[in-house]
Amino acid sequence: MRTFERTYLYPLDVxxxxxxxxxxxxxxxxxxxxxxxxxxxxxxxxxxxxVSVLSGYVEGGRAIPVPSPAVGRPxxxxxxxxxxxxxxxxxxxxxxxxxxxxxxxxxxxxxxVRHLRAPMHSSTVGAIGEAFRAIGLRLVxxxxxxxxxxxxAD
Numbered sequence: 001m002r003t004f005e006r007t008y009l010y011p012l013d014v015x016x017x018x019x020x021x022x023x024x025x026x027x028x029x030x031x032x033x034x035x036x037x038x039x040x041x042x043x044x045x046x047x048x049x050x051v052s053v054l055s056g057y058v059e060g061g062r063a064i065p066v067p068s069p070a071v072g073r074p075x076x077x078x079x080x081x082x083x084x085x086x087x088x089x090x091x092x093x094x095x096x097x098x099x100x101x102x103x104x105x106x107x108x109x110x111x112x113v114r115h116l117r118a119p120m121h122s123s124t125v126g127a128i129g130e131a132f133r134a135i136g137l138r139l140v141x142x143x144x145x146x147x148x149x150x151x152x153a154d
Contacts, residue, residue, distance in 0.1 A: 105134035
């Protein structure tokens with residue numbers, strides 16, 4: 001049985017200056033966000049920047065980096081739909097499944113598959129699940145407890 005398990009819980013490095021908060025992600029060097037003096041708002045803004053950067057990875061056909069351990073750092077919060085899309089993207093790269101091949105398996109056009117993979121495009125989790133089924137996998141969403149050291153932004 002094939003299984004692909006991946007978390008997309010990216011730790012954030014926070015530097016608090018006198019007038020600005022700078023947030024970076026050690027696993028995604030392109031991700032840099034700046035905020036005012038409110039840490040929670042700055043971390044939330046960093047989430048949006050990370051979504052944009054990871055969208056560029058998908059559009060460029062690049063593998064999504066594996067997150068490093070958080071070790072007491074705040075974690076970026078990605079929408080569930082985006083996590084499912086990132087996993088589909090990663091599985092397609094690993095298995096060598098092209099957009100055209102998945103489109104044929106699903107009986108749709110290639111643009112539909114590109115939309116299924118594009119994090120900034122709205123798709124239902126059910127449609128993403130159908131894409132997984134077409135390549136012989138089942139999408140499973142899990143919930144885990146949040147350790148106090150994993151989420152220091154709240």
